Amino acid sequence: xxxxxxxxxxxxxxxxxxxxxxxxxxxxxxxxxxxxxxxxxxxxxxxxxxxxxxxxxxxxxxxxxxxxxxxxxxxxxxxxxxxxxxxxxxxxxxxxxxxxxxxxxxxxxxxxxxxxxxxxxxxxx
Amino acid sequence: xxxxxxxxxxxxxxxxxxxxxxxxxxxxxxxxxxxxxxxxxxxxxxxxxxxxxxxxxxxxxxxxxxxxxxxxxxxxxxxxxxxxxxxxxxxxxxxxxxxxxxxxxxxxxxxxxxxxxxxxxxxxxxxxxxxxxxxxxxxxxxxxxxxxxxxxxxxxxxxxxxxxxxxxxxxxxxxxxxxxxxxxxxxxxxxxxxxxxxxxxxxxxxxxxxxxxxxxxxxxxxxxxxxxxxxxxxxxxxxxxxxxxxxxxxxxxxxxxxxxxxxxxxxxxxxxxxx
Numbered sequence: 511x512x513x514x515x516x517x518x519x520x521x522x523x524x525x526x527x528x529x530x531x532x533x534x535x536x537x538x539x540x541x542x543x544x545x546x547x548x549x550x551x552x553x554x555x556x557x558x559x560x561x562x563x564x565x566x567x568x569x570x571x572x573x574x575x576x577x578x579x580x581x582x583x584x585x586x587x588x589x590x591x592x593x594x595x596x597x598x599x600x601x602x603x604x605x606x607x608x609x610x611x612x613x614x615x616x617x618x619x620x621x622x623x624x625x626x627x628x629x630x631x632x633x634x635x
Numbered sequence: 636x637x638x639x640x641x642x643x644x645x646x647x648x649x650x651x652x653x654x655x656x657x658x659x660x661x662x663x664x665x666x667x668x669x670x671x672x673x674x675x676x677x678x679x680x681x682x683x684x685x686x687x688x689x690x691x692x693x694x695x696x697x698x699x700x701x702x703x704x705x706x707x708x709x710x711x712x713x714x715x716x717x718x719x720x721x722x723x724x725x726x727x728x729x730x731x732x733x734x735x736x737x738x739x740x741x742x743x744x745x746x747x748x749x750x751x752x753x754x755x756x757x758x759x760x761x762x763x764x765x766x767x768x769x770x771x772x773x774x775x776x777x778x779x780x781x782x783x784x785x786x787x788x789x790x791x792x793x794x795x796x797x798x799x800x801x802x803x804x805x806x807x808x809x810x811x812x813x814x815x816x817x818x819x820x821x822x823x824x825x826x827x828x829x830x831x832x833x834x835x836x837x838x839x840x841x842x843x844x845x846x847x848x849x850x851x852x853x854x855x856x857x858x859x860x861x862x863x864x865x866x867x868x869x870x871x872x873x874x875x876x877x878x879x880x881x882x883x884x885x886x887x888x889x890x891x892x893x894x895x896x897x898x899x900x901x902x903x904x905x906x907x908x909x910x
Binding site: 592 | 654698797896
């Protein structure tokens with residue numbers, strides 16, 4: 511008797527909602543997308559803040575670089591010293607010093623004392 | 636390739652691309668910051684130009700109408716000008732200090748000495764700037780300006796001396812390198828000589844380099860003492876001496892360049908000559 515009273519027809523069973531499982535691919539895609547978005551936004555912000563800074567107006571006049579062309583040498587046969595490590599090292603050093611010597615700015619126009627008016631007065635000329 | 640894999644590949648590539656953009660951007664910002672002192676000096680100088688125009692305008696208005704309003708306006712504009720003028724000098728000194736510290740040929744002792752002189756000047760200018768704001772009359776502001784006017788020649792010469800030290804330091808650094816190269820070349824020639832080869836030509840060339848090095852050093856010494864002896868007593872002579880010392884530095888630089896090129900020729904001769 512009791513069983514008959516508790517009987518519920520099949521159509522009226524409480525329907526269990528189907529929970530869709532998110533697969534790992536979607537999780538990775540979402541994480542990557544958010545990282546890219548973050549980096550791009552950060553880059554954009556830093557770019558715009560940097561271009562809004564007043565630009566340097568000073569024109570740094572550089573001296574004319576004199577390029578000394580090496581005199582033509584007739585190479586017949588390298589000597590036994592041509593591959594010596596000390597020679598090669600020294601040659602490299604001399605070459606880099608040559609470049610540094612050519613790039614020296616001996617005018618330093620930017621360091622010229624600023625032209626300021628120190629004679630402040632309220633007299634008629 | 637599956638659709639999922641394609642999407643994944645695209646996402647990974649975009650990730651690295653955005654990372655690259657970020658790195659490039661950061662480097663650009665960093666290099667802009669390195670020129671901070673120069674930028675600040677230029678900005679202050681721009682502001683000074685504007686303030687100077689405003690001062691001239693307010694001064695003319697005051698001298699024409701002599702009203703209290705124009706007097707007050709002139710006082711305000713002059714105060715602003717004096718403050719910015721101090722700022723220009725402070726940022727100029729900071730720029731000089733940065734250059735002094737960056738120049739490799741200047742000894743640490745000289746760097747400290749110049750740095751201390753600059754710091755004293757900066758402190759003086761900062762204190763001077765602080766006393767401008769409370770001034771309430773045109774006479775007082777004119778006197779305040781005279782405080783800087785009195786030392787303007789002195790600070791100009793101080794700046795010239797510092798520029799001189801920077802120029803000499805730059806060339807001296809290269810002459811020191813040349814000296815070390817010369818020693819190495821002599822050692823190599825001596826090694827070749829001990830192997831029984833005739834090195835007369837190489838020795839003669841080395842002598843030439845040595846002569847150029849000595850000339851460069853003497854020119855540099857002369858330039859250095861001339862820069863250091865700059866005095867405010869005769870301003871015309873000071874400018875002449877400054878130009879002369881600068882010329883000597885350029886000549887020394889030229890000698891070192893030639894000697895360095897000759898050193899290159901010696902190396903070529905050793906490599907491809909009969910040794």
